[in-house]
Ligand SMILES: NC(=O)C1=CN([C@@H]2O[C@H](COP(=O)(O)OP(=O)(O)OC[C@H]3O[C@@H](n4cnc5c(N)ncnc54)[C@H](O)[C@@H]3O)[C@@H](O)[C@H]2O)[C@H](O)CC1
C-alpha cells in the first residue's frame with residue numbers, strides 16, 4: 084500500500100478536480116461521510132451520542148462541517164466550534180458552513196469564549212471531531228490553536244481526527260507545536276508518512292483509510308517509492324516438497340565473544356526459524372559449544388581463541404561456498420584485532436552478507452569498501468546508524484530520506500530498525516509497523532539478522548528477505564502479546580505461525 088506526502092495528495096486532488104472534473108465539494112462530501120461511517124462502525128448507534136466538531140478555516144475544517152451536517156441526521160446534539168468569525172475560509176469550507184447553518188446547525192466562536200468555558204464544552208460532549216488542520220498544516224501551530232489542542236487532549240472523552248491529528252506533519256509525523264492525540268483517525272485514499280512515523284503514528288490512534296473517489300487511474304502520477312508493508316507485500320521463497328537440506332541454502336553466523344555468547348546463537352535460531360537448510364555458527368569455541376548445547380541443529384565451527392582475529396579468516400574460508408549467506412556481527416565484540424578479521428571478510432568474500440551490531444561498528448572504520456560490494460544488508464538501529472554516519476540520533480531517527488541516500492551511497496539494502504522500521508534499497512522505501520514491546524529487549528535484532536539471512540539462503544532477494552523478516556518478526560510478537568514479559572526466545576517459537584499466515 085502506498086504511503087503519500089501532503090504535496091502528492093494535493094496533486095491527486097487537483098488532477099481529480101481539474102483533469103477528471105469531479106468537483107472538490109463532492110470529494111469533501113465523500114470525505115465527511117466516510118468519517119461518519121467510521122464513527123458509526125466504531126461507536127455503534129450515533130443517535131445517543133453528542134458531537135463537538137472543531138473546525139479550522141481550510142478544507143480539513145470543510146470536512147468537519149460536512150460531518151456536522153451529516154451527524155444532524157442522527158442526533159441534534161451536534162455543535163460546531165470555529166476559531167474566528169473574521170477568518171478567511173476556503174471556498175469549500177465557506178460553502179459547507181452555509182449548508183450546515185441551512186439545516187439548523189449551531190456554530191460557536193472560540194474568540195467569544197474563555198478557555199474554561201471551552202474546556203467545559205469539550206468535557207460535555209461524548210465525541211470531539213478534530214477538523215482543525217490536515218495536510219495543509221505548514222508551520223508550527225500557535226495561539227489559539229495550541230491551547231485548543233491542549234484542551235482537547237485534556238478534556239475530550241473520545242477524539243476522532245479528520246485526515247490527520249491536527250498538529251502532526253503529514254510528511255514527517257513530527258509534532259508542529261502541539262498536536263491532537265486521537266483515538267481514531269480517518270484518512271483518505273492513502274496513509275500519509277505522518278501516520279506511519281512516530282510520534283504521528285502514536286497520536287493517530289486507530290487508523291482507517293477511506294476511499295473518497297480519487298480515480299485509480301490517477302494513482303500512477305504518484306512516485307511509487309514509499310510503501311506500507313502489508314501481508315501482500317511479503318515474498319517468501321516457496322518450499323518445494325522434493326528437496327533436501329541443501330535445497331534451502333546455508334547460513335553462517337559469524338560472531339560471538341566472551342561477553343556476548345547469546346547473540347550469535349539467537350541469530351542462528353532466527354536463520355533456522357526462517358527455514359535455512361544448514362546453519363553454521365562460526366565463533367570463539369566457548370560460544371560455539373554453548374550454542375550447540377542449546378540447539379544441536381547448529382553446525383559448530385569453533386575458533387580456538389576468545390575473539391575472532393585475522394587468523395580466523397582462513398579457518399572461516401573452509402566453510403564458505405557460493406551458496407553461503409553470512410551474518411556478520413552478532414556479539415563480535417569491539418577488539419581491534421576483530422576489526423582486522425571483519426575487514427578481511429569484506430575484502431575477500433562476495434557472498435550475500437547481513438551486517439549487524441558490532442559488524443557495523445568495525446565496518447564504520449572502512450566504509451569505502453562497500454563501494455566494491457554488491458549484496459550487503461545493513462541492519463542498524465538509529466544509534467548504530469548515527470555512529471556509522473557520524474550524525475546525531477535525532478537527525479537519523481525516522482529519517483527515511485536520509486536512509487534512502489545512505490542506501491544509495493553504499494548501494495546496500497538498509498533496514499533502519501525502530502518501532503516503525505524503514506527498509507530501503509535507495510529507490511523504494513518500505514515501512515514496517517508490525518511488532519510490540521515484546522521485541523523491545525536485547526536479542527530481537529540478532530534474531531532479525533538470522534531471519535533475513537535465512538530467507539536469502541532459500542532464494543529470496545536481499546530486499547524481499549529483509550522486508551519479510553521485519554514483518555514476520557513483528558507479527559510473531561503480535562501473535563501472543565506478552566506485553567514485554569517474554570523471553571526473547573519465545574518469539575522464535577511463534578515465527579512459523581507468522582510465516583504460515585502470509586504464505587497460506
Ligand atoms: N483527497 C483528499 O485527501 C481530500 C482532502 N480534503 C481535506 O482537505 C484537507 C487539506 O485542506 P487545506 O485547506 O489544504 O489545509 P488544512 O485544512 O489542513 O489547513 C487549513 C489552513 O490552515 C493554514 N495553516 C497551515 N498551518 C497553519 C498554522 N500553523 N497556523 C494557522 N494556520 C495554518 C493553511 O492556510 C491551511 O490552508 C485535508 O487534510 C482533508 O481533510 C478535502 O476536503 C477532500 C479531498
Ligand SMILES: [K+]
Pocket residue numbers: 143213214215216217244245246247248249
Ligand atoms: K485534523
